[in-house]
Amino acid sequence: xxxxxxxxxxxxxxxxxxxxxxxxxxxxxxxxxxxxxxxxxxxxxxxxxxxxxxxxxxxxxxxxxxxxxxxxxxxxxxxxxxxxxxxxxxxxxxxxxxxxxxxxxxxxxxxxxxxxxxxxxxxxxxxxxxxxxxxxxxxxxxxxxxxxxxxxxxxxxxxxxxxxxxxxxxxxxxxxxxxxxxxxxxxxxxxxxxxxxxxxxxxxxxxxxxxxxxxxxxxxxxxxxxxxxxxxxxxxxxxxxxxxxxxxxxxxxxxxxxxxxxxxxxxxxxxxxxxxxxxxxxxxxxxxxxxxxxxxxxxxxxxxxxxxxxxxxxxxxxxxxxxxxxxxxxxxxxxxxxxxxxx
Ligand SMILES: N[C@@H](CCC(=O)N[C@@H](CS)C(=O)NCC(=O)O)C(=O)O
Numbered sequence: 001x002x003x004x005x006x007x008x009x010x011x012x013x014x015x016x017x018x019x020x021x022x023x024x025x026x027x028x029x030x031x032x033x034x035x036x037x038x039x040x041x042x043x044x045x046x047x048x049x050x051x052x053x054x055x056x057x058x059x060x061x062x063x064x065x066x067x068x069x070x071x072x073x074x075x076x077x078x079x080x081x082x083x084x085x086x087x088x089x090x091x092x093x094x095x096x097x098x099x100x101x102x103x104x105x106x107x108x109x110x111x112x113x114x115x116x117x118x119x120x121x122x123x124x125x126x127x128x129x130x131x132x133x134x135x136x137x138x139x140x141x142x143x144x145x146x147x148x149x150x151x152x153x154x155x156x157x158x159x160x161x162x163x164x165x166x167x168x169x170x171x172x173x174x175x176x177x178x179x180x181x182x183x184x185x186x187x188x189x190x191x192x193x194x195x196x197x198x199x200x201x202x203x204x205x206x207x208x209x210x211x212x213x214x215x216x217x218x219x220x221x222x223x224x225x226x227x228x229x230x231x232x233x234x235x236x237x238x239x240x241x242x243x244x245x246x247x248x249x250x251x252x253x254x255x256x257x258x259x260x261x262x263x264x265x266x267x268x269x270x271x272x273x274x275x276x277x278x279x280x281x282x283x284x285x286x287x288x289x290x291x292x293x294x295x296x297x298x299x300x301x302x303x304x305x306x307x308x309x310x311x312x313x314x315x316x317x318x319x320x321x322x323x324x325x326x327x328x329x330x331x332x333x334x335x336x337x338x339x340x341x342x343x
């Protein structure tokens with residue numbers, strides 16, 4: 001395990017002129033079927049803490065929906081705006097998470113390791129009985145939901161990380177992580193012209209490559225949705241709303257690439273994807289928290305989210321979104337993104 005420092009933080013001066021570097025998650029225990037790290041998969045025992053603003057946390061939101069884990073793994077949604085104590089439960093009555101009884105996610109980190117010097121990040125999974133953080137390892141959490149939580153999956157849950165495709169999925173995800181998922185942050189938080197330009201060039205080179213790949217195939221790997229699609233989606237869905245302007249990733253908008261735009265809309269309109277997205281949380285978080293790069297805190301109004309609902313025609317490429325499985329059911333009422341901010 002490595003020691004983590006604050007992750008993307010506020011985009012303020014803390015980074016000096018050093019290139020933006022994402023730190024590794026510090027708490028990397030795994031929740032597994034055999035419980036080898038001391039955390040066995042168990043219905044009702046753990047709480048997933050997310051911000052709907054965060055692309056890394058949103059991966060877990062999508063996986064949990066597709067796999068039908070809503071009842072087994074409960075959900076806490078933080079305020080999209082952190083304060084100096086980081087993520088807080090100000091959206092809940094009395095400003096406390098009703099299950100964990102805490103006001104700040106940092107309390108679960110403290111319960112796990114007092115005086116932990118690193119940052120408090122989402123996604124986080126907390127052990128409800130002890131109130132202790134189990135993991136904030138965003139790269140592993142979704143893989144474990146797909147492969148270790150199988151006993152609790154819904155009937156008809158898709159296989160998001162199929163064994164025969166893992167090598168290809170891992171390879172595709174590695175490039176997308178470096179240049180796209182993390183690349184937008186490297187561009188947005190660059191503190192030198194050169195660092196920004198390097199990130200920008202790599203980002204759009206990779207997006208062009210992914211666009212070519214997706215021109216005649218509906219999904220990134222195989223003919224069904226996999227973990228790779230989830231990881232690309234959570235960046236693409238934020239692209240025009242925040243990365244294009246706020247992070248200066250503006251060679252083109254997502255909506256100007258016909259293939260990627262149709263691919264992203266296809267996923268958005270697939271149950272389990274778009275129904276987790278809150279553009280209000282996304283925009284307020286990025287524009288208001290990163291005061292280093294947006295000192296006025298003014299939140300950009302566009303683009304019109306209705307465009308996400310326009311026909312994509314990607315079904316003409318074939319593919320079976322859920323493989324041998326089926327679509328997830330409706331979002332539990334308590335977890336619905338408010339109608340007022342949905343397209
Ligand atoms: N846990 C991961 C990544 C997850 C992550 O960066 N989450 C962001 C939100 S998108 C976060 O919580 N950052 C903490 C902060 O900004 O203080 C890490 O340690 O790098």
